[in-house]
Amino acid sequence: xxxxxxxxxxxxxxxxxxxxxxxNGVFYTRSEFTAPWGLExxxxxxxxxxxxxxxxxxxxxxxxxxxxxxHPGDFALIPHGTGHRLKSETGAICSPLFDLPREAVSPRYxxxxxxxGLAPATMICGAVRFDHPAAQKFIQLLPPIIHLEATRSSYxxxxxxxxxxxxxxxxxxxxxxxxxxxxxxxxLVIQAIRxxxxxxxxxQTGWLGALRDRHIGxxxxxxxxxxARDWSVASLASTVGMSRxxxxxxxxxxxxxxxxxxxxxxxxxxxxxxxxxxxVSVATVAARYGYQSEAAFSRTFKRVIGMTPGSV
Numbered sequence: 001x002x003x004x005x006x007x008x009x010x011x012x013x014x015x016x017x018x019x020x021x022x023x024n025g026v027f028y029t030r031s032e033f034t035a036p037w038g039l040e041x042x043x044x045x046x047x048x049x050x051x052x053x054x055x056x057x058x059x060x061x062x063x064x065x066x067x068x069x070x071h072p073g074d075f076a077l078i079p080h081g082t083g084h085r086l087k088s089e090t091g092a093i094c095s096p097l098f099d100l101p102r103e104a105v106s107p108r109y110x111x112x113x114x115x116x117g118l119a120p121a122t123m124i125c126g127a128v129r130f131d132h133p134a135a136q137k138f139i140q141l142l143p144p145i146i147h148l149e150a151t152r153s154s155y156x157x158x159x160x161x162x163x164x165x166x167x168x169x170x171x172x173x174x175x176x177x178x179x180x181x182x183x184x185x186x187x188l189v190i191q192a193i194r195x196x197x198x199x200x201x202x203x204q205t206g207w208l209g210a211l212r213d214r215h216i217g218x219x220x221x222x223x224x225x226x227x228a229r230d231w232s233v234a235s236l237a238s239t240v241g242m243s244r245x246x247x248x249x250x251x252x253x254x255x256x257x258x259x260x261x262x263x264x265x266x267x268x269x270x271x272x273x274x275x276x277x278x279x280v281s282v283a284t285v286a287a288r289y290g291y292q293s294e295a296a297f298s299r300t301f302k303r304v305i306g307m308t309p310g311s312v
Contacts, residue, residue: 025108028126028182030170031086033058034115038087038094047081047127048139050189054167056121061085062144070123073150073163077192079142081127088121109178124170126185137269141208146196159191210254215240219251219259227267228289233259268304271297275312282309 026047031039033056041049051060053070060068060076062084068076070086078084085094095114103111130139150163166184169177197203204212211217219236222229236259237247251259271285286297286309301309 024129025182025186026127026129028109028124028178028185029102030109030111030181031123031125032111032113033088033121033123035088035118035121036092037115037121038085038092039100039114040085040094040096041083042097043083044081044127046136047129048189049078049081049084049127050125050185050192051076051086052124052163052166052170052185052188054122054124054170056119057088058121058123059087059090060145060147061087061090064144066145068145068147071150073160073167075148075150075163075188075192077146077148077189078144079139079146079193080144082144086123086125088115088119105178109182122170124166124181124185126182128186128189137207141203141206142193142196143200143202146192148192148195159188159195162188162191207255210251213250213254215242215247216251216254219247220255220262223263223266227263227270230290231260231263264300265304268301271301271309272305272312275309285309 026044033039037058051070053072053074055072057072058070060070062078063082067090070076087094100112100114103113105111130136148159150160162184166181166188169180169184197208203209207220211220218240222236222239223231233248234244237244240247242250248259251262255262257265267289271289274280274285274288275282282298283294286294289297291297291300298309301307
């Protein structure tokens with residue numbers, strides 16, 4: 001049944017923003033350190049990196065110079081995959097990650113041992129990426145680091161329970177333990193992002209703030225859930241109960257780009273996902289998103305994505 005024009009169906013902005021965040025793990029590592037120790041992590045393109053301190057203590061240093069202390073139960077998420085350093089003390093020498101020997105437990109899980117033989121510390125580290133290219137729009141809004149301290153309960157009991165369970169699995173790697181750790185790691189990443197969205201004022205502005213708006217939030221949901229529909233400014237405005245001009249101006253003000261540009265960009269990112277994940281032709285995808293001409297689709301795709309659909 002269609003929704004009558006102007007009728008408001010409440011949106012959970014957290015659920016809507018997280019709708020496309022389906023992850024693929026690149027790698028997960030159990031790191032066993034003894035002081036003094038230091039680790040230099042390179043940039044990982046299109047990945048989020050995370051670190052969970054399970055025992056001992058250490059420091060995380062960003063390239064900007066910002067330093068964060070890590071204690072048992074602390075969780076740090078580096079949303080943009082930027083290079084950074086982990087160390088036992090602020091002056092410790094750091095070794096490049098890929099210069100150190102690692103023990104492969106499974107294709108995506110390994111154990112790293114490093115340090116000078118003194119005070120021990122253990123961490124669970126990893127890098128994940130999102131399957132849906134449209135998720136990058138959301139990831140770009142995240143801060144350089146999301147640092148959740150175990151001594152603060154602001155991120156809730158559910159996340160605390162996940163952290164404790166993951167730390168317990170890491171202490172004694174039993175059969176199947178690496179599978180449990182990798183699944184819990186994926187959950188922790190989503191929980192960390194959700195905690196940031198719930199508590200950081202920055203998450204109340206821009207695209208995320210627009211999701212909370214009575215009219216613009218519903219329009220975004222409609223576009224994202226049905227990108228192949230022949231949307232126009234007028235049809236969207238009518239559906240959410242606004243005038244065409246008022247809707248267009250408010251959308252641009254809140255989202256930072258025009259309605260139709262948003263529609264086209266979202267559509268092309270969805271097409272990119274289809275071409276990458278499904279065994280379909282360019283012509284099939286072009287028709288799926290309402291293009292009568294494969295050439296017209298290809299021109300739009302290249303303008304938005306930066307490559308031809310045939311090269312995906």
